[in-house]
Amino acid sequence: MVYDLNLPAWKWPFYILKHPLEGFEDLRWKKGYNMKVALIIVLLFFIVTVCESIMTGFIYNTAYVRVFNVVPYFSSTILLFFVWVVGNWSLCTLFNGEGSMRNICVVSAYALIPYIASMAINTAATNVLLWTERGFVWFIMYLGIGWSFILMTAAMKAVHQYSVPKTLLAMVFTVVAMVIMLFIVILLVALFQQIFVFLYTIYTEVLYRIS
Amino acid sequence: MQNLRINKKKIARFMAVFLIAVIVVGFTMTSVADEPYIAFDYDWWWETIPAQNGYIVDRVVTGADLGLAGGLRNPADVFIYPNTGEVFIVDSGNNRIVITDYSFNKENTKVQSVFEYGENYRLDPQKIGTKTTLNRPQGIHVMNMRGETRLYIADHDNGRVIACYRDDVDSEWKIWMEYTRPASHLYDQAVTFHPKKVVADNAGNVYICIKSITRGAVMFEEGGSFSGYYGANRVERNFNAMLNYFLKYILTPEQMEQRVRPVPVEFSNFTIDNDGFIYTVTEARSARLDVLKKLDPAGRNVFEQQGYDEMIWGAFHTPYVNGISYRSSIIDVSVDDKGNIFLMDFRSGKIFQYDYEGSLMFIFGGKGEQKGLFNTPSAIETHDEKVYILDSVKNSLTVYKLTEFGELVNEAMELFNRGLYAEAKEPWEEILRRDANYYMAYIGMGNAMLSLGEFEESLSYFYMHSRGGYNRAFKDFRIDYIRKNFDAFTAIAITVTVLAVGLNIFMKYRKKKKAKADTSSKG
Numbered sequence: 001m002v003y004d005l006n007l008p009a010w011k012w013p014f015y016i017l018k019h020p021l022e023g024f025e026d027l028r029w030k031k032g033y034n035m036k037v038a039l040i041i042v043l044l045f046f047i048v049t050v051c052e053s054i055m056t057g058f059i060y061n062t063a064y065v066r067v068f069n070v071v072p073y074f075s076s077t078i079l080l081f082f083v084w085v086v087g088n089w090s091l092c093t094l095f096n097g098e099g100s101m102r103n104i105c106v107v108s109a110y111a112l113i114p115y116i117a118s119m120a121i122n123t124a125a126t127n128v129l130l131w132t133e134r135g136f137v138w139f140i141m142y143l144g145i146g147w148s149f150i151l152m153t154a155a156m157k158a159v160h161q162y163s164v165p166k167t168l169l170a171m172v173f174t175v176v177a178m179v180i181m182l183f184i185v186i187l188l189v190a191l192f193q194q195i196f197v198f199l200y201t202i203y204t205e206v207l208y209r210i211s
Numbered sequence: 212m213q214n215l216r217i218n219k220k221k222i223a224r225f226m227a228v229f230l231i232a233v234i235v236v237g238f239t240m241t242s243v244a245d246e247p248y249i250a251f252d253y254d255w256w257w258e259t260i261p262a263q264n265g266y267i268v269d270r271v272v273t274g275a276d277l278g279l280a281g282g283l284r285n286p287a288d289v290f291i292y293p294n295t296g297e298v299f300i301v302d303s304g305n306n307r308i309v310i311t312d313y314s315f316n317k318e319n320t321k322v323q324s325v326f327e328y329g330e331n332y333r334l335d336p337q338k339i340g341t342k343t344t345l346n347r348p349q350g351i352h353v354m355n356m357r358g359e360t361r362l363y364i365a366d367h368d369n370g371r372v373i374a375c376y377r378d379d380v381d382s383e384w385k386i387w388m389e390y391t392r393p394a395s396h397l398y399d400q401a402v403t404f405h406p407k408k409v410v411a412d413n414a415g416n417v418y419i420c421i422k423s424i425t426r427g428a429v430m431f432e433e434g435g436s437f438s439g440y441y442g443a444n445r446v447e448r449n450f451n452a453m454l455n456y457f458l459k460y461i462l463t464p465e466q467m468e469q470r471v472r473p474v475p476v477e478f479s480n481f482t483i484d485n486d487g488f489i490y491t492v493t494e495a496r497s498a499r500l501d502v503l504k505k506l507d508p509a510g511r512n513v514f515e516q517q518g519y520d521e522m523i524w525g526a527f528h529t530p531y532v533n534g535i536s537y538r539s540s541i542i543d544v545s546v547d548d549k550g551n552i553f554l555m556d557f558r559s560g561k562i563f564q565y566d567y568e569g570s571l572m573f574i575f576g577g578k579g580e581q582k583g584l585f586n587t588p589s590a591i592e593t594h595d596e597k598v599y600i601l602d603s604v605k606n607s608l609t610v611y612k613l614t615e616f617g618e619l620v621n622e623a624m625e626l627f628n629r630g631l632y633a634e635a636k637e638p639w640e641e642i643l644r645r646d647a648n649y650y651m652a653y654i655g656m657g658n659a660m661l662s663l664g665e666f667e668e669s670l671s672y673f674y675m676h677s678r679g680g681y682n683r684a685f686k687d688f689r690i691d692y693i694r695k696n697f698d699a700f701t702a703i704a705i706t707v708t709v710l711a712v713g714l715n716i717f718m719k720y721r722k723k724k725k726a727k728a729d730t731s732s733k734g
């Protein structure tokens with residue numbers, strides 16, 4: 001079967017969903033990367049995660065909804081996504097990866113679609129399903145996660161032009177790189193806080209001396 | 212000037228009215244009985260929320276009230292024998308048993324410290340007629356066996372449990388049996404035998420709780436022969452147990468012998484209910500498992516079979532003050548004839564009342580010097596909706612009675628537990644009017660509404676109170692909703708099907724047309 005691959009930007013994610021193994025290669029060949037679509041998907045990721053915690057049916061809801069704080073959801077979606085992108089780029093440029101930061105960002109976002117969709121479907125489904133019917137919910141969840149994982153592997157493989165074992169290894173070490181990055185960020189924040197406190201003490205001391 | 216004088220008058224009048232108001236309010240306020248403790252409850256997230264008091268102090272009984280020479284000294288246990296209405300207090304420091312009744316009058320109080328070996332004494336005929344005394348007795352149990360009243364006393368320092376009988380209600384208790392350290396090889400001879408608490412079941416088996424034994428209660432047959440251990444706690448899941456689990460694959464059996472074996476924490480107190488179930492409580496603060504067990508005659512935990520053996524009994528939170536953890540330490544348990552479970556927390560001095568399924572009903576009491584607070588609570592007993600708590604330092608027996616609110620809750624709970632959900636609706640509604648925080652009332656109302664067929668109401672009551680209840684209500688609600696809106700659902704289903712089929716045909720038609728156009732343009 002012959003496909004017309006001169007697709008508009010918004011159609012690429014759907015094409016990739018239908019062709020998880022070939023899709024990213026076609027995307028690369030056609031240079032169909034579109035940052036706007038990718039950013040919309042990441043934003044959707046954030047919104048759907050927030051919606052999931054608030055709107056999941058009571059029978060399935062384990063979130064602490066009494067005090068709602070959006071910051072953890074932000075850092076576990078948007079922030080984590082960009083840490084993944086930066087971590088992957090910094091690792092793979094050292095190991096002959098062909099993907100640029102922009103391309104990694106776009107394909108990673110496209111690969112997230114099944115996971116986001118499964119979350120959205122489950123958020124709706126938990127409002128009509130009983131606890132005895134939880135099998136459907138788990139099924140959709142595992143389907144979404146599995147599909148997204150396959151897509152992510154295919155995306156990394158295509159964007160860097162790696163072999164499958166190398167792709168998997170690169171993904172594992174990307175996670176390690178992410179941990180190191182977050183560790184350094186936390187260290188920096190703590191350090192700057194101390195510097196800030198020190199400077200503030202000097203400021204107040206000077207203030208007392210002057211007045 | 213004129214204005215100022217008028218203002219002064221006004222102020223004076225205002226002050227007078229204000230003063231009268233204060234006095235009136237003050238008088239009316241003193242007429243409200245307030246307790247020295249704050250009642251609380253737990254919400255859906257196990258956070259503490261204020262609640263209405265279920266119990267208030269009825270009276271505090273001291274040794275002087277009972278007309279006892281020397282008063283009470285470190286009383287260790289209290290037992291109420293409902294058949295005769297007698298109250299037995301183990302006056303541990305004075306080595307005697309105090310027998311009184313609910314009125315706690317001097318006239319009705321008897322004391323017995325010397326026990327004679329009766330003619331029924333079987334172990335040693337030469338002892339019949341001789342007398343013996345108690346040495347720091349710790350526990351007591353009274354029961355009716357084949358029409359005969361029997362008294363069991365855990366005589367701690369003498370290392371024995373004595374079983375007594377009496378000829379009639381007014382006569383003294385005489386010994387007919389002694390349970391001492393078993394000579395059996397099953398009983399480790401290095402372990403001491405200092406009975407702390409004792410209960411006996413309807414078959415005459417005697418269960419003795421001993422602090423130094425972690426394998427459960429020591430169990431004797433009626434005739435005095437040792438028949439084994441009963442109802443040990445499970446081994447705590449701690450780091451050492453986990454380490455041993457992995458090390459047993461690496462180390463040799465000899466090396467494993469060297470390691471500290473994980474042993475269960477011994478339970479510290481127990482009681483027996485009317486159906487013969489034995490409830491044990493574990494005092495040790497390190498214990499997280501099996502703080503409360505309900506054992507059947509075979510020694511299996513009924514709570515485990517019902518699936519709430521992982522429940523947290525007593526206080527949910529562990530406050531830390533000056534580096535000391537104030538984790539609950541349950542020292543005694545009592546079960547009333549409805550099956551309600553009362554736990555005495557030594558650490559906070561609070562009493563936790565649960566129904567027979569483990570739903571929290573009331574928390575009351577506390578630590579302190581006022582009436583209704585405790586210094587060192589040692590035993591709890593319930594009878595006829597009153598709660599009796601013995602304090603071994605204040606040397607007093609505190610009697611609690613139900614408040615009006617508590618009576619309402621009891622009434623509602625009784626209907627609820629008999630499955631009369633709809634009948635319980637009215638008391639639950641009244642309870643919610645008085646205390647909108649009362650957790651069980653929401654579950655009760657949810658069930659009431661569910662059985663009345665008002666599913667939406669039921670859902671709103673179960674929301675944030677019971678996942679299981681919500682699930683049940685939602686099942687009925689969903690079916691009901693689909694039935695009521697069946698026409699709409701059918702209409703939507705037909706429309707969607709028609710649209711989908713139509714769209715499919717249209718797309719195929721368009722594709723064909725396009726293909727035709729392509730070939731014609733090429734040709």
